[in-house]
Amino acid sequence: MDTNLRQTIYETLSEVFETMYFTFLEPLFEVPSREEIVVADGYYEAVIEFQGEKSGRFCFYLPRKLARGITVNFLGVDAVDVNESQVLDTVRETANMAVGCLLGRIDPDGTMKLGLPKSQAASAFSADELLARPGLFLFNTEHGLLWVVYEGE
Amino acid sequence: MAFNILVADDSETMRAVVKKTVEMSGVPIGEFHEAANGKEAIAVLENNWIDVILSDINMPEMGGMELLQTVVANDDFKRIPLIFITTESSETRMEEAKRLGVAGYIKKPFVPETIKAILYEVLAKAYEHRMADMPPQGNDGGMDF
Numbered sequence: 001m002d003t004n005l006r007q008t009i010y011e012t013l014s015e016v017f018e019t020m021y022f023t024f025l026e027p028l029f030e031v032p033s034r035e036e037i038v039v040a041d042g043y044y045e046a047v048i049e050f051q052g053e054k055s056g057r058f059c060f061y062l063p064r065k066l067a068r069g070i071t072v073n074f075l076g077v078d079a080v081d082v083n084e085s086q087v088l089d090t091v092r093e094t095a096n097m098a099v100g101c102l103l104g105r106i107d108p109d110g111t112m113k114l115g116l117p118k119s120q121a122a123s124a125f126s127a128d129e130l131l132a133r134p135g136l137f138l139f140n141t142e143h144g145l146l147w148v149v150y151e152g153e
Numbered sequence: 154m155a156f157n158i159l160v161a162d163d164s165e166t167m168r169a170v171v172k173k174t175v176e177m178s179g180v181p182i183g184e185f186h187e188a189a190n191g192k193e194a195i196a197v198l199e200n201n202w203i204d205v206i207l208s209d210i211n212m213p214e215m216g217g218m219e220l221l222q223t224v225v226a227n228d229d230f231k232r233i234p235l236i237f238i239t240t241e242s243s244e245t246r247m248e249e250a251k252r253l254g255v256a257g258y259i260k261k262p263f264v265p266e267t268i269k270a271i272l273y274e275v276l277a278k279a280y281e282h283r284m285a286d287m288p289p290q291g292n293d294g295g296m297d298f
Contacts, residue, residue, distance in 0.1 A: 019262035075169055086166050093164040096211065097261045100240020104260070110243030114211055116163075 001135065001150070005106065009137060012102045013148065017141075020097065021070035026140040037127055040064065040144045044087065045122035046095035050103060052112030056152015058099050060091070061122055061130070066143035067091050092119040154283065155183035156276065157201065161194040161208040161220065162238070171207055171238060171268065178269040180276065191215025195223060198230050205256075205276060207268075210239040210246070218250065225254045234279045236271060238263065 010027040017023045040063030049057040062070075071082050071090040095117040103112050130136055135150035158175060162168050168187050176182060186201060188194035190212040197203065206224070210217035217237055224230045234256035242260045250258060256279070257271040277284045 016262045019264060071166065074166060076173060089164050089166045093167055096164070097240050100211065101242065101260070101262065104240070104242030108244045110241075110245035114240070116211065116213055 006137075008105055009102060009148075009150070010139075012105060013098050013137070013139065013146075016094065016098045016101060017070070020094075021073045023066075023070055023073060023141060025146065028138040028140060028145075031131060031136060031138060034128065034131060037131075037145065039125075039127050040066075043122040043125045043147075044091045044119060045125070046091045046117055046119040048095040048099045048117040049115040050099065050112045051115070053107070054112060054153050056150060057115075058095060059149045059151070060095050060098070061125060061147035061149075062091055062094075063144035063146075066141050066146060069143050070094065088119045092117045095119070155181040156204040156280070156283075157184040157186070158182060159186045159188065159194060159197050159201075159203045159206045159208075161188040161191065161206065161212065161217070163189050163209065163212045165189075167209070167238075174265045174268045175207075175272065177265065178272060180269075180272055189213075191217065191220035191223070194220050198224070198233070203233055204280065205272070206233055206235040207238055207272075208235060210237055210241045210250075218253070221250065221253050221255055232279075234275045236275055238268070 014025045017025050042064040043061045044064065044067045046060040047057060067087050068079065068082060071087045072079050074090050075082065075086065100114050103114060130147055130149060133149050137148040139146040160168050160171050172185055184201065186197045186203065188197050192215045194208065208217045208220055217239065221235050224233060224235055236257035236259060237250060237255055238259045238261060240261045247258055256275045259267055259271055
């Protein structure tokens with residue numbers, strides 16, 4: 001993948017998390033070894049596709065703790081007041097905002113159209129499988145590693 | 154004196170955040186209505202007096218662009234200013250929205266101050282007589298939440 005595009009993806013995701021969730025992302029420009037990676041207890045997954053001149057999709061894997069944390073910050077409520085439906089909605093909206101914002105930057109003519117995001121509990125999360133993907137982006141957060149995978153042309 | 158506001162977004166949490174932001178902006182709110190897509194928004198418009206619409210673009214069933222087209226084409230609704238709050242930020246899309254008659258455009262991610270500023274601007278333009286009695290926009294202690 002083009003270095004400028006990688007940098008734009010890192011910057012866009014960081015901006016979305018900081019602006020909307022007051023959560024700082026530390027991009028890991030080099031993928032750590034499997035032994036160095038701590039896998040969280042559970043993850044939420046969001047997927048969003050785009051179509052047009054180029055087509056593809058982004059998959060986001062957020063540790064449960066991170067997903068709950070950004071939902072609490074987003075809604076400005078206490079952690080006890082956040083339910084599963086709100087967490088899934090926030091995870092979905094995260095994919096929508098991140099990729100929508102990214103397309104606005106890399107496709108100013110609007111040739112690519114964003115699909116509707118989906119989210120669910122990621123019951124089949126596999127760090128080994130994701131580490132083998134060429135379009136992997138990793139970010140350190142205070143609540144564990146955020147995994148983002150780009151699949152496309 | 155107060156304004157009736159309609160927020161259309163398929164994300165329930167985003168609607169809640171927009172509602173909170175509008176409440177903290179100082180704009181006097183009468184009724185606050187919500188819709189999960191353009192179709193639901195039209196139903197709200199048919200049954201309620203609405204002063205301003207804040208809408209996403211990328212929604213299921215009926216998106217924001219179609220909603221805007223419906224609003225400007227309807228004699229009963231075309232007086233209502235519509236502001237997009239959206240991730241769709243390509244120049245082409247923004248130009249299209251402008252051509253169709255959108256009153257304002259807020260890109261996600263946004264800071265609360267942006268919603269406040271654009272909402273005031275749009276309301277002032279559309280309802281100058283009602284805005285004259287409102288507190289001035291500016292140093293009001295911030296809107297952090």
